[in-house]
Amino acid sequence: MELDLWSDGAPSLGFQMTHSQQECTVRVASVEFALSQTPQRAGPTGLGGLGAGLGGGVARLGGGDDEVGDVDGHDVDVDGGDSNSSRSSPRILLDMTRVLWPSSLPLADFIMEQALHNQGDEMCRIPLLARAAAKRRLNQPTGIRALELGAGCAGLPGMALAALVADEVTLTDVASALPLLEENVRRFTDAAAASGNTRCGKIDVRAFDWLDGEHIADMASDLGYDVVVGTDIAYADSLLEPLVRATMAVLKPGGVLLLSENLRSRRMHHEARAAFGKPGYFAVTVPQVGTFADHLEEEAALLVGTWQCESEARAMRRKLAVCKK
Numbered sequence: 001m002e003l004d005l006w007s008d009g010a011p012s013l014g015f016q017m018t019h020s021q022q023e024c025t026v027r028v029a030s031v032e033f034a035l036s037q038t039p040q041r042a043g044p045t046g047l048g049g050l051g052a053g054l055g056g057g058v059a060r061l062g063g064g065d066d067e068v069g070d071v072d073g074h075d076v077d078v079d080g081g082d083s084n085s086s087r088s089s090p091r092i093l094l095d096m097t098r099v100l101w102p103s104s105l106p107l108a109d110f111i112m113e114q115a116l117h118n119q120g121d122e123m124c125r126i127p128l129l130a131r132a133a134a135k136r137r138l139n140q141p142t143g144i145r146a147l148e149l150g151a152g153c154a155g156l157p158g159m160a161l162a163a164l165v166a167d168e169v170t171l172t173d174v175a176s177a178l179p180l181l182e183e184n185v186r187r188f189t190d191a192a193a194a195s196g197n198t199r200c201g202k203i204d205v206r207a208f209d210w211l212d213g214e215h216i217a218d219m220a221s222d223l224g225y226d227v228v229v230g231t232d233i234a235y236a237d238s239l240l241e242p243l244v245r246a247t248m249a250v251l252k253p254g255g256v257l258l259l260s261e262n263l264r265s266r267r268m269h270h271e272a273r274a275a276f277g278k279p280g281y282f283a284v285t286v287p288q289v290g291t292f293a294d295h296l297e298e299e300a301a302l303l304v305g306t307w308q309c310e311s312e313a314r315a316m317r318r319k320l321a322v323c324k325k
Contacts, residue, residue, distance in 0.1 A: 028160050030163075031192045031195055031197055035187070036184055100154050101231060103261055103262045104156045106260060106300060106302075110302065111160040117130050118130060118134070126256060143226075145223070145225045146158065146225055147228050148172060148229050148230060151171040155181060155185065157229040158170075158229065162200050162203050163200050167202070170206050171205050189203060216245060224253075227258070228247060230243075231259070231261070232261060234268065236268075244275050252317075253310035254306075254307070257305035258302065260300065272303065280308060282306060283307070285303075286302065
């Protein structure tokens with residue numbers, strides 16, 4: 001199967017729920033490579049570790065009561081949807097870090113579209129991306145550092161940033177998710193080199209567990225990132241507070257957050273917006289972006305966030321850097 005993230009037609013998304021599919025061909029900008037994924041049904045024991053941000057496990061999705069399980073020693077409540085959802089997802093157990101989730105495709109496409117616009121264009125919604133891409137086209141360093149939260153097996157938005165915008169990209173998930181992610185990064189970088197793309201930014205892979213205080217402190221002690229992206233990672237009540245803290249730890253003052261979410265649950269979407277938008281946290285907008293409606297059968301949304309106050313951002317990151325609980 002082939003996914004073209006830079007074509008006139010929308011890619012078919014049926015494969016991501018197909019258990020027999022091990023690979024698909026993906027083209028990110030001009031770089032084409034075979035993306036490896038190993039979707040598996042969960043065993044009878046239920047949740048063994050949570051993916052797409054907390055990695056390496058499984059969760060029930062869609063169409064019913066909330067599921068509660070023990071995830072690497074943590075109780076996790078995975079929301080199964082609500083009556084306001086436009087469509088229920090198949091009720092099926094999946095290893096969440098080993099499949100390519102739908103919302104990663106439109107976010108990668110959105111990043112590439114923004115890289116084509118000039119600052120000041122009507123369709124330029126993220127000027128930081130447009131400015132950096134303009135420098136890249138002139139073979140100049142962009143100075144942009146980017147990070148993807150819960151990259152899972154692919155990290156397609158992070159790869160799009162590396163291809164067109166960022167000098168450095170860090171793809172993160174928990175340790176159990178990293179081997180497959182590292183393999184796909186190797187495939188992407190090899191394909192980029194073979195295609196003659198010498199301007200692609202450097203991609204690193206790093207373990208980042210949002211529930212680990214030392215991980216949070218280490219990230220907050222770093223310089224921070226200009227762009228932070230994530231897809232399908234704000235799907236559970238119990239993950240919202242850790243996700244917000246993780247974002248605070250990695251997003252530098254003046255940076256931009258891009259979260260793409262499949263709207264399985266409108267309640268969760270509104271709660272996510274409220275969690276990020278608390279006073280002193282992030283200024284949150286949900287722009288109307290045609291790309292998302294074009295790519296997904298289910299409704300999806302893009303959440304854009306920036307720090308409300310840069311001085312408060314610096315103070316919060318200093319606090320997180322010394323708090324390892």
